[in-house]
Amino acid sequence: MKDRKSILRIATVLVLLCLAPLFLPSYYTGLLTLILIYAIFAMSLDILQGYTGLASLGHAAFLGTAAYIVAIINVKVFHGPHFAIELLAGVLSAGIVAAIVGLIVLRNTGTYLLMILLASSMMLWGIAFKWRSLTGGDDGLPGIARPNLAFMHWNLHNTTDFYFFVLLFFVIAALLMYLVVRSSFGHTLLGIRESETRMTALGYNVWLQKYIAFIVSGIFAGLAGVMLVYYNGFVSPSELHLVTSAEVLMMVILGGVGTLFGPAIGAGIIILIKNFVSAYTEHWMIILGALYMATIMLAPRGVYRLFKRSEKRG
Amino acid sequence: MEALVVEKLTKDFGGVRAVNEVSFSVEPGERLAIIGPNGAGKTTLFQLLSGMLTPTAGRIFVFGKDITKLPAHQRAALGIGRTFQITNLFLNLTVLDNVLLALEAGGMTRYNLIRPVSSYKHLLGQAEDILRQWGLSDRRDFPVRSLSYGEQRQLEIMLTLSQNRSFLLLDEPTCGLSPEEAQSFVSIIRAFSRDFTVLLIDHDMDVTFGIAEKVMVLHYGTVVAFGYPEEVKNNPQVQEIYMGVD
Numbered sequence: 052m053k054d055r056k057s058i059l060r061i062a063t064v065l066v067l068l069c070l071a072p073l074f075l076p077s078y079y080t081g082l083l084t085l086i087l088i089y090a091i092f093a094m095s096l097d098i099l100q101g102y103t104g105l106a107s108l109g110h111a112a113f114l115g116t117a118a119y120i121v122a123i124i125n126v127k128v129f130h131g132p133h134f135a136i137e138l139l140a141g142v143l144s145a146g147i148v149a150a151i152v153g154l155i156v157l158r159n160t161g162t163y164l165l166m167i168l169l170a171s172s173m174m175l176w177g178i179a180f181k182w183r184s185l186t187g188g189d190d191g192l193p194g195i196a197r198p199n200l201a202f203m204h205w206n207l208h209n210t211t212d213f214y215f216f217v218l219l220f221f222v223i224a225a226l227l228m229y230l231v232v233r234s235s236f237g238h239t240l241l242g243i244r245e246s247e248t249r250m251t252a253l254g255y256n257v258w259l260q261k262y263i264a265f266i267v268s269g270i271f272a273g274l275a276g277v278m279l280v281y282y283n284g285f286v287s288p289s290e291l292h293l294v295t296s297a298e299v300l301m302m303v304i305l306g307g308v309g310t311l312f313g314p315a316i317g318a319g320i321i322i323l324i325k326n327f328v329s330a331y332t333e334h335w336m337i338i339l340g341a342l343y344m345a346t347i348m349l350a351p352r353g354v355y356r357l358f359k360r361s362e363k364r365g
Numbered sequence: 366m367e368a369l370v371v372e373k374l375t376k377d378f379g380g381v382r383a384v385n386e387v388s389f390s391v392e393p394g395e396r397l398a399i400i401g402p403n404g405a406g407k408t409t410l411f412q413l414l415s416g417m418l419t420p421t422a423g424r425i426f427v428f429g430k431d432i433t434k435l436p437a438h439q440r441a442a443l444g445i446g447r448t449f450q451i452t453n454l455f456l457n458l459t460v461l462d463n464v465l466l467a468l469e470a471g472g473m474t475r476y477n478l479i480r481p482v483s484s485y486k487h488l489l490g491q492a493e494d495i496l497r498q499w500g501l502s503d504r505r506d507f508p509v510r511s512l513s514y515g516e517q518r519q520l521e522i523m524l525t526l527s528q529n530r531s532f533l534l535l536d537e538p539t540c541g542l543s544p545e546e547a548q549s550f551v552s553i554i555r556a557f558s559r560d561f562t563v564l565l566i567d568h569d570m571d572v573t574f575g576i577a578e579k580v581m582v583l584h585y586g587t588v589v590a591f592g593y594p595e596e597v598k599n600n601p602q603v604q605e606i607y608m609g610v611d
Contacts, residue, residue, distance in 0.1 A: 235474040235482040242466045245455035252415060252449070253524065254441030254470040267478070 068218055077210040082326060084214045086319045087221040088278045093302040093314035094228050095271035100300070101309030102232050103264045104244030106161070108296050109152075109168030112175050113269040115291030116148045117141035117276030119179060122192040122286040127185070134198035138277055145273020146266050148175070153265040157258060160247075169293060176291040191287030195280055207281070217278050224274055225315070231267060232311055240264055244309075301339070305346050307353020316354055366429055368393040368562045369414075369532065374423035376409055376586075383409040385586035386423070391579075393531075394559040398577030399566050402606065406586040407566045408450060411534050414564070415447045416440040427532070441470070446530030448521040450537045450566070456510040460501055460520065463509055464492040467524040495527050515546045522553070526561075533557070535565045539572050551575040574598075582606075 072080045092114055099105040121141040125132060156167045179186045186192065197207040200216070207213045231237055239260050242250045250257050280286050289295065298321065306317025324342065328335040350357045369391040376384040384406045391397050399407050412418040414425060416437030424433045432440055455463050468488050469475050483489060496502045499519065504512060509520065518538065525533060538554070539547035547569055554576050557563060567573045573580070580597040582590040590600045597603055 230479050233481045234478050235469060235480060235485065236476060236478045238462070238466065238482045239469065239475045241458060241462070242455050245457055246453055248417065249449070249453045249455065249524075250466070251417070251437045252441060252447050252453075253467055253528065254438050255475065256436075256438045260475065263476070263478075 065222070072211045072214050080210050080214050082322065084210075084217050084282060086322045087214075087217050088275050088282060089299070089302065089318035089322055090315035091221055091224045091278065092272055092275035093299050093306065093318045094225065094311055095268045095275065096299050097303050097309065097311055097314045098228060098232065098240075098264055098268040098271070100303050101307075101311070101314075102237060102244060103240045103261060105261065105265070106165045106300075107168045108165050108293065108300060109170070109172030110268075110272055110299050111291050111293070111295035112152065112168075112172035113145040113149055113272035114276035114279065114295065114299075115172075115175060115179065115286075115288075117145040117273035118280040118286045118290045119186060119192075120144040121277050121280045122195050123185065125195045125280075126192050132196045132198045134200065137198070141277035141280075142270055142273045145276060146270040149266045149269025150262075153262050153269075157261050157265060169296070172291060172296055173293060176288050176293075179288040179291055186288075189288055191285055193285045195284050195286065197281045197284070213281075217282070220274065220278060224271055225312075228271060229311060236260070236263070301343055305343065305354060307355035310353060310355040313353045313355025320354070366393075367391060367426075368395070368428060369564075370426040371414075372424045372426075374410070374413055374425065375421045376406075376413055376418060377421045383586050384413065384420075387583070387586070387588055388423075389581055389588065389591055391562055391564065393562055395579060396554075396563045396565065396577050397579045397581060398573045399564065399581050399583060400568075400573055401583035404585075405583040407583055408536060409586075410583070411447060411536050411564075411566065415445055415534055441528075441530070444531035445534065446525035446528055446532060447534035448525050448536055448538055450540055452514075452517050452521060454509045454517060454520055454524070457508055459506050459508055460496065460512070461492055461505045463520060463524060464495055464527060465489070467527050468492055470528060491527075495523065499523055515542055518542060518546075518550075522550075526557075531560065531562060533561050533563045535563065535567075537566050537568065539567060539569055544571075547572055548575075 071083055075083065096107065096110045099107055118141070121137045124137050124140055152168070152171050156164060156171065159167055180189055197213065200207060205212045205216060207216055239250070239255060242255070243257055243260055247257050276290070279290070302317035302321050303314040304317070305320060306315065307313025321339065324338060325335055328338045346354070367390040371387060371389050373386045373388055374384055375382065375386055387410060399410065401407055409418065413420050416435060420433065424431060426432065427443055427445065430443070432443060435443070455466060465482055465488060468491055469482065474482065474485055474488065493502070496505055501516070504516070509517060512520065518541070522535070522538060535554070539550050542550065551572055554563065563576070565573070565576055574594050577594055579592065580594050581588060582597060582603050584606050589606065590597050590603045
């Protein structure tokens with residue numbers, strides 16, 4: 052019964068997402084595309100934050116690495132789109148960065164882990180900022196062409212077609228991440244979140260489980276990075292910056308830590324607010340800060356659980 | 366061959382020697398109680414045996430194999446299971462999930478990123494058998510947080526026991542229980558199969574002497590007595606330091 056209800060809910064959301072471009076002006080279709088991209092990013096962080104209990108302020112490292120790799124291949128190597136290679140290279144590079152960083156940092160927990168992840172992502176930011184010849188420095192790399200998928204009758208320069216392209220990857224990523232958190236591997240992550248010492252005493256190599264979770268999370272963040280660079284046609288060091296990491300962390304907390312779909316909603320709320328408020332003032336961070344405090348006070352477990360609870364009551 | 370041999374095991378915390386050249390051995394199937402006043406180093410000794418801490422010096426052998434340098438999770442795989450003095454469970458997960466996590470530890474399902482744990486029928490069946498045996502079937506889907514303290518203490522033992530480890534390190538299993546509850550624990554532990562070798566820490570003398578066949582007394586990290594319960598009880602040094610008799 053409960054399953055049928057959630058299937059119905061997911062189906063409704065999917066239908067709405069598919070119909071959205073018919074009703075929305077193209078500007079808002081573009082905005083919704085950006086929301087889907089950040090939703091992938093936020094959900095990938097929730098695998099760490101919500102399911103494994105690892106706090107991160109460096110998640111931009113994976114998004115940014117993938118974005119830069121795609122940009123460099125696109126602009127510097129091939130001078131044009133090679134989608135399959137770019138996708139693979141982007142996602143793999145994020146996974147490799149996660150594998151290297153994870154090897155170094157995962158012995159730490161709590162605030163220490165948070166700070167070390169922050170430091171490692173800012174190191175990548177420093178590289179992107181300084182290595183002008185490769186990354187364009189703080190000017191970034193412009194002129195990244197979207198993939199050419201004419202054989203699928205998709206013209207990705209068209210806002211609606213690009214939206215469906217991103218929606219496809221969003222659905223695949225969301226489904227895969229859902230399977231991961233529901234899997235027996237995901238089950239062990241919950242155990243680690245609840246008590247690492249008990250897991251160790253039961254005979255789990257806690258480090259290894261965390262390491263796998265870290266790489267999986269990095270790969271999905273990388274996918275978001277690939278989509279983002281196509282969306283913007285441009286990449287700059289801000290993709291690797293602390294602000295990006297903090298923003299995605301807020302999406303997760305706002306939406307609901309450990310709910311997977313909550314952070315997608317959190318991404319929607321933050322992107323929308325950022326968009327509307329920044330039309331009136333450049334101090335949109337103040338509004339975001341106030342909203343964040345309101346969430347902590349009124350719905351500390353996130354918006355998603357607020358919905359769920361009212362549904363149960365109703 | 367002895368199930369466990371400990372040789373001159375020592376642990377320093379900065380300038381404090383918590384465990385001081387402790388040596389003893391345990392026969393397979395034996396029940397050994399470790400007693401001593403607070404701060405005697407009992408729990409530290411358990412941490413060293415289970416691998417949660419690394420010793421400053423000394424060696425540990427399990428069935429002749431040197432495990433001194435092995436990490437905790439590998440020791441568990443070799444058969445050392447432990448419970449915790451302060452209840453250490455997966456509080457926000459259900460009772461069933463807790464048992465499943467104990468069962469999954471042995472197999473490869475923990476690396477499966479796609480299949481949900483509920484789809485492994487043999488694990489599920491095994492978990493339900495265990496819950497039935499312990500009379501917790503009706504609590505199956507309750508979060509452990511909502512169980513009574515006594516039930517949580519019981520689950521501590523259940524998780525470890527369900528893994529069929531050859532060694533059970535029980536760190537104050539009856540800590541915080543009423544005398545009646547503690548007595549029922551004694552009968553549960555006495556009923557353990559002789560396949561298990563049991564090391565027990567407990568403050569309750571009825572529990573300790575109700576279970577133990579051998580007793581080891583620690584004081585400031587040093588072994589002051591080791592032997593049969595009657596011998597230890599009558600040891601004047603033990604009476605002085607532990608029982609508070611002049």
